[in-house]
Every structure is written in C-alpha cells, then in structure tokens.
Amino acid sequence: MFRTMLAQPSASGPDGLSAGRPGGTDAGRPPAGAAAAAGRAAAAGRRARARRPRAPGSGAAGTPLAAAAAAVAGGACPPGRRGRRRGAAALRARDRRRERWATEKAEKQAARDRRRARAGAAVTLERDGAEGEAAGDASSEWRPAVAGRRPKDSQLPFGSFKTEGQGMGLRARRPLQKGEVFFQERPLLAAAEGDLNALIRTFLGLGSRQKALVLGLGCPPEGQTGRRGAPMAALVGARGERLEELLIDELGWREEEVDTHRDEVWHFLRVVEANSTVWAADQGQILTIGPFTSRVNHSCEPNVYLFDTLEEKPDGKYAGNIVWVAATAVQEGEELYINYADDMGGGGGSVPLMPSLLMPVGKRRRKLQTDWGFTCSCPRCVESLETDPARCFQCPECAEGRVMACRAAPEDAPAGDDGAATRPAAAEGLSQCRACGSRPSAQVAALVLQEERKAVMGLRTTLTPAAFMGYKSGRGHLGRGRDRLEGWAQKLWGAGLGETHWAMQWLECLAGWGPPKSKLSRPPWRLLPPRLHDYFETAGRAEAGALPSEDELARAARAAEQLRAEAEAELSRAEGGGAEAEPSPAEVEGGAPLPALEPGELKKVLPGLLALFRTHKDALGEEGVSYLGEQLKAFARAPGSPEEFVRGLREFPSPEARREFSALLDRIAYMSSKKVPGG
Ligand SMILES: C[S@@+](CC[C@H](N)C(=O)[O-])C[C@H]1O[C@@H](n2cnc3c(N)ncnc32)[C@H](O)[C@@H]1O
Numbered sequence: 001m002f003r004t005m006l007a008q009p010s011a012s013g014p015d016g017l018s019a020g021r022p023g024g025t026d027a028g029r030p031p032a033g034a035a036a037a038a039g040r041a042a043a044a045g046r047r048a049r050a051r052r053p054r055a056p057g058s059g060a061a062g063t064p065l066a067a068a069a070a071a072v073a074g075g076a077c078p079p080g081r082r083g084r085r086r087g088a089a090a091l092r093a094r095d096r097r098r099e100r101w102a103t104e105k106a107e108k109q110a111a112r113d114r115r116r117a118r119a120g121a122a123v124t125l126e127r128d129g130a131e132g133e134a135a136g137d138a139s140s141e142w143r144p145a146v147a148g149r150r151p152k153d154s155q156l157p158f159g160s161f162k163t164e165g166q167g168m169g170l171r172a173r174r175p176l177q178k179g180e181v182f183f184q185e186r187p188l189l190a191a192a193e194g195d196l197n198a199l200i201r202t203f204l205g206l207g208s209r210q211k212a213l214v215l216g217l218g219c220p221p222e223g224q225t226g227r228r229g230a231p232m233a234a235l236v237g238a239r240g241e242r243l244e245e246l247l248i249d250e251l252g253w254r255e256e257e258v259d260t261h262r263d264e265v266w267h268f269l270r271v272v273e274a275n276s277t278v279w280a281a282d283q284g285q286i287l288t289i290g291p292f293t294s295r296v297n298h299s300c301e302p303n304v305y306l307f308d309t310l311e312e313k314p315d316g317k318y319a320g321n322i323v324w325v326a327a328t329a330v331q332e333g334e335e336l337y338i339n340y341a342d343d344m345g346g347g348g349g350s351v352p353l354m355p356s357l358l359m360p361v362g363k364r365r366r367k368l369q370t371d372w373g374f375t376c377s378c379p380r381c382v383e384s385l386e387t388d389p390a391r392c393f394q395c396p397e398c399a400e401g402r403v404m405a406c407r408a409a410p411e412d413a414p415a416g417d418d419g420a421a422t423r424p425a426a427a428e429g430l431s432q433c434r435a436c437g438s439r440p441s442a443q444v445a446a447l448v449l450q451e452e453r454k455a456v457m458g459l460r461t462t463l464t465p466a467a468f469m470g471y472k473s474g475r476g477h478l479g480r481g482r483d484r485l486e487g488w489a490q491k492l493w494g495a496g497l498g499e500t501h502w503a504m505q506w507l508e509c510l511a512g513w514g515p516p517k518s519k520l521s522r523p524p525w526r527l528l529p530p531r532l533h534d535y536f537e538t539a540g541r542a543e544a545g546a547l548p549s550e551d552e553l554a555r556a557a558r559a560a561e562q563l564r565a566e567a568e569a570e571l572s573r574a575e576g577g578g579a580e581a582e583p584s585p586a587e588v589e590g591g592a593p594l595p596a597l598e599p600g601e602l603k604k605v606l607p608g609l610l611a612l613f614r615t616h617k618d619a620l621g622e623e624g625v626s627y628l629g630e631q632l633k634a635f636a637r638a639p640g641s642p643e644e645f646v647r648g649l650r651e652f653p654s655p656e657a658r659r660e661f662s663a664l665l666d667r668i669a670y671m672s673s674k675k676v677p678g679g
Contacts, residue, residue: 184309192287192312217271236269276294301356355536390501398436405430455497
C-alpha cells in the first residue's frame with residue numbers, strides 16, 4: 001500500500017520540482033536529518049536488509065500485475081504456450097466456457113446475496129459483540145487473524161471501526177508513544193512481486209479461513225478499477241474478461257483448474273490491487289497481504305510508520321513481519337494512519353528528495369487520485385481545502401501577518417454577459433490576513449502568486465537532485481551546501497513566501513539531510529508542522545535502524561544497570577563505605593525492593609532530585625520538565641515506594657527522552673534507596 005521512488009520511473013514534487021531518486025548512497029537520507037545522520041553508520045550496516053514498502057499499482061511499472069504482464073510479454077510464460085494460434089474450434093470452446101461461467105457466476109452471486117441477507121454482512125471477519133450490531137456500525141469491531149491465528153483482544157493495541165467516508169479504519173485502543181513499536185503482523189500472503197502465478201497459487205494454497213480473510217478485504221466493485229491506468233484492467237480487462245486467457249495461455253493453467261478457481265482468482269486479484277503492500281528486498285520485491293495492514297487508511301499527516309523484517313528463506317517461502325511504529329504520540333481512540341503517497345524511508349537510498357507529504361493539498365490529492373483512485377479526505381487535506389498553509393505568503397499589506405492561497409473571492413471573479421460570475425474553477429486569490437484584517441485584492445493576489453511562480457520555477461531549474469548531491473562532500477556532509485540552501489530560503493522569503501510554504505519546508509528538509517551538527521537550527525528553520533516533523537523523524541530513525549528494537553532495549557537496559565552499578569560504586573567510595581557499601585547483586589539487577597521514604601526523609605531527597613532535573617532541563621524540554629514536575633509533586637503529596645516513583649518517570653511519553661534519562665532515573669532510584677540528596 002505504499003509507493004517508493006524505486007517503483008517510479010520519475011517523480012515530481014510540486015511544480016514538477018523533484019527529485020526522482022538521486023544517485024549515490026546518501027541520496028536516500030530522510031529529511032529528519034538529525035536522526036538519519038545519527039543512524040548513518042547503522043544504516044550502512046542495515047543496508048543489506050533495507051526494504052521499502054510501496055503501493056502496487058503505482059504506475060504500470062510498479063505493480064505486481066503489471067510486472068507480471070511485463071514478464072509475460074517478455075517471454076516468461078511457459079514455452080509453447082505464448083503466441084499459440086487459436087483455431088475456430090478453440091475460440092468457440094472459449095465462448096462456450098465464458099457463457100457457462102457467466103451463468104455460474106450469476107447463480108453464485110445470487111446465492112451469496114441470499115447468504116448475506118441471512119447472516120448479516122459480516123461474512124469473513126468476525127465481529128466482537130455482533131449481537132444487535134448492524135454491519136458497518138461504527139462501534140463494531142472485527143478481529144481478523146494474524147497469519148490465521150486470532151489474537152486475543154487484549155493483545156491488540158487497536159480496533160477497527162467504520163470511518164466517515166473512508167470505509168473501515170483502525171483506531172488506537174490505548175495511548176501509543178512516539179517511536180513505540182506497537183504491533184507486528186506476519187503477512188497472510190507473501191510472494192515475489194511480478195510472479196503472478198506464484199502469488200495466485202500461494203493464495204489458493206491458503207486454508208479456507210485465511211482465504212476468507214483475504215477475500216474479505218475491501219476492493220473496488222467489478223468494472224471499477226479505482227485507479228487511473230489500472231494495470232489489472234490492462235492485464236485481464238476491467239471485468240476480468242481476459243483472465244481465462246491469462247491463466248491458460250500465459251500461466252499454463254489447465255482448463256479444469258480455471259473452471260474451479262476462476263471466480264475466486266478474479267476476486268483475489270482485485271483485492272491484491274487494492275490492499276497489497278510491496279517491499280523492496282535484496283532478492284527483489286516482495287508483495288504481501290496482511291489483514292491488519294490492509295485496514296489502515298492514509299493520511300497526509302500519518303501517525304504510523306511501517307517497516308518490514310521480511311526475508312526469503314532457502315525454501316522460497318518468506319519469514320518476517322510488517323512492523324508498526326507510532327510515528328507520533330497517538331491518543332486512545334485516535335485513528336491510525338499511514339502514508340500511501342510515498343515511502344519515507346531512507347537507509348537504502350530510496351527516499352524521494354521531495355516527499356509528497358510536503359506538497360500543497362491540490363497536488364497531494366491529485367497524486368493519490370492517480371495512484372489510488374480515491375480523493376483524500378484525511379484531516380489535513382480537509383482542513384487545507386479553503387486555505388492551504390503549504391501556500392503561505394507574507395501579507396502584502398502589513399508584512400507581519402500571513403495570507404494563504406485560496407479560491408478567488410466571488411467578487412473578484414470575472415463577470416459573464418449576464419452578470420453572473422463565470423470564474424474559472426482554478427482562479428486563485430489570497431485569504432484575509434489575520435494580523436491586519438485586510439484581504440489582498442485580485443490584482444495584488446495575482447502579483448504575489450506570479451512572484452511565487454517565478455521563485456519556484458527558479459528553484460526548480462537550479463536545485464535539481466544532481467545539484468543537491470553536488471552540495472555534499474564525499475562524506476555526505478552538506479558543508480557549503482547549507483549556505484546555498486539558506487540563500488535559496490532568503491530568495492523565497494524575498495519573493496514573499498511564508499514560513500509554511502511547501503518550498504520553504506522543502507529547503508528545511510533538505511538542510512536537515514546532513515549530519516546533526518550541520519542541521520540548520522536557527523529561525524526560521526522550524527517550519528514543518530509538528531506531526532509531520534515527528535513522522536519524518538521516526539521514518540528516518542526506523543530506516544536508519546535507530547528505533548528501539550528489542551535488542552536495543554535490552555542493550556539499553558544492560559547499559560542502565562551498568563551505570564547504576566558504577567554510580568553506586570562511586571557513591572560508596574565517596575561515602576567511604578568501601579566494600580561494605582557496594583551494591584548487592586540483587587540491587588544492581590533491580591531485584592531488591594527499595595525502602596519506602598518517610599515524608600521527613602523525602603525532604604532530604606527532593607532538593608537533590610530537583611537539582612538533577614534542573615541540570616537536565618534543556619535536554620528534557622518543556623514537556624519533559626512539566627511531566628517530571630507532575631510526578632514529583634504527586635510523589636511529594638503521597639510518598640510511597642521510590643520504585644513506584646521511578647516507574648512513573650520511566651513511563652515518560654518520549655522513548656528518546658526515556659533512553660536519555662535512564663541513567664538519571666537509575667541515579668534517582670539509587671539516591672532514593674540511599675536517601676542521599678544531590679547528584
Ligand atoms: C487499503 S484500503 C484501507 C482500508 C479500507 N478503508 C477498508 O475499508 O478496507 C484503501 C482504501 O481505503 C480508502 N481510503 C484510505 N485512506 C483514505 C483517505 N485518506 N481518504 C479517502 N479514502 C481513503 C480508499 O477507498 C482506499 O482505496
């Protein structure tokens with residue numbers, strides 16, 4: 001369900017400015033420069049495993065079906081089959097078969113309808129609390145199996161629900177922390193992309209329950225391909241009318257097999273087109289279908305990032321999972337969204353230089369319409385329809401406030417003969433300035449927008465991927481390239497663009513491409529909307545292998561223990577306690593319960609803790625300081641076990657901060673246990 005530049009012959013950013021896939025190993029650095037660069041070394045190590053998900057159906061070249069078609073056209077069909085001339089008898093037989101199938105199909109459909117009417121619409125997905133629930137009821141929940149096995153409710157951090165206008169969707173059942181790997185799905189189906197025969201045969205080999213899960217996924221009605229230039233329609237016809245030819249003539253199926261499976265295969269191929277995920281692996285592309293992954297809708301401000309750990313085994317089967325990471329903090333009940341517009345990964349060099357998510361709303365929607373056949377109704381798009389922050393300008397009147405591109409005001413529209421407005425749909429104007437209250441006239445708006453066009457055009461012709469790559473030194477540092485980017489930002493600023501204009505944000509992303517030290521950090525380089533920033537950052541970290549994997553967490557835990565032991569040893573030396581004061585193994589391993597603090601003793605500890613917090617205030621940030629403050633106050637109100645207190649701190653929402661402060665927390669735990677103030 002993703003797209004990657006790997007899969008696209010060319011890609012354009014806004015105004016065609018892009019990108020494509022720049023060459024070189026640093027080409028794929030994600031915009032989250034700090035994280036990505038920090039993970040550069042890790043990424044190099046992981047590169048062998050780097051995979052990128054993308055949408056099948058992303059243009060003719062990128063789909064399993066199109067790949068299969070290409071393979072077929074290129075002679076990958078069984079020898080002796082392709083190019084076989086058909087005699088009149090064969091053609092008559094084919095027509096007879098088609099007629100028979102049409103009749104059988106109508107009968108089957110009628111039977112299906114009857115069954116549905118009897119059983120309600122939940123035919124393949126089990127619903128929780130189905131009693132009294134109409135199909136599609138917003139409160140209904142389905143629980144498909146993971147690789148055929150149904151997880152218990154308590155194991156699932158999300159549930160499904162009926163969205164408004166986007167079919168089914170998933171929403172969080174509990175709060176998720178940014179960077180949290182909260183779910184992993186083993187695909188029900190995995191096959192080499194392009195090997196259509198293997199894909200279909202793998203599907204047919206599934207158990208009936210698993211097949212039902214796959215066929216229960218949403219797909220466009222027959223005859224509606226959903227996507228422009230849909231490759232499946234090109235391959236087998238919009239209604240599957242050439243499926244039989246494909247199966248028999250190209251894939252070498254026996255007629256009896258086709259008779260038995262045709263309808264099922266036809267339904268399956270439509271599901272594949274709408275729901276499969278393709279991952280770039282070393283051995284080639286792997287196409288997967290996971291019932292859960294297939295239910296996550298798209299948003300232009302996604303809160304979930306997916307990566308995979310898929311691997312082809314020597315027997316040709318696939319092992320591994322699709323891993324779900326919370327890209328931002330997600331609240332309980334919030335819908336989960338991923339990014340269908342492009343893949344934001346970076347380690348393997350496939351990140352688009354111009355992420356589609358930065359595009360203005362019109363361009364984003366056109367892209368999704370072309371690639372996916374739906375008009376995006378995500379919250380960000382809906383909010384940007386009237387005035388789009390990605391087309392933001394300094395107010396031509398007061399220069400302090402900001403105005404956005406929007407539809408021209410009706411009074412500015414040219415009048416027709418009869419006096420009625422005949423404004424072309426594309427006519428643009430500028431919104432009212434919140435600071436001075438003025439709304440630029442049509443003439444002023446036209447000038448501002450003309451300046452924008454000129455500036456963007458200049459950027460587009462000069463800042464090509466090749467030029468950008470040229471900015472970088474051999475080690476990938478941006479070096480003086482940053483000055484160029486800053487120069488460009490100043491030009492755009494001079495041309496009247498505002499901070500949240502896509503071109504400014506794009507420059508910020510590019511500037512962030514380098515290692516952390518070179519990241520531009522002074523104003524106005526804080527332009528990305530926070531959630532988008534989080535998403536890019538998490539994507540970069542995931543791709544750079546910097547997310548807290550289980551290994552990493554275990555390592556961090558060991559490191560924390562080590563620090564704690566060191567701190568205790570140091571303290572005991574300072575106390576002059578010598579060997580006696582050495583922590584017991586149980587304490588080092590966190591096994592020994594810490595004694596509860598008495599209110600009087602707490603007074604001694606608090607100043608020390610506060611001093612520690614103050615020392616680390618900057619790293620903690622505002623959110624961290626207030627969180628720790630709350631914990632501290634709660635502890636002061638009702639002092640209990642220091643362990644509980646420290647546990648509260650360990651639940652700090654940001655995993656990064658948690659890691660950073662694990663040593664600090666260990667010291668706090670230690671001090672609490674020793675009742676010694678100071679750090
Ligand atoms: C892989 S499916 C996602 C699950 C789907 N909603 C369902 O009911 O099974 C993709 C389809 O969901 C819908 N969809 C996903 N994100 C959307 C969005 N942002 N706006 C509108 N429709 C969306 C589109 O119909 C799209 O073809």
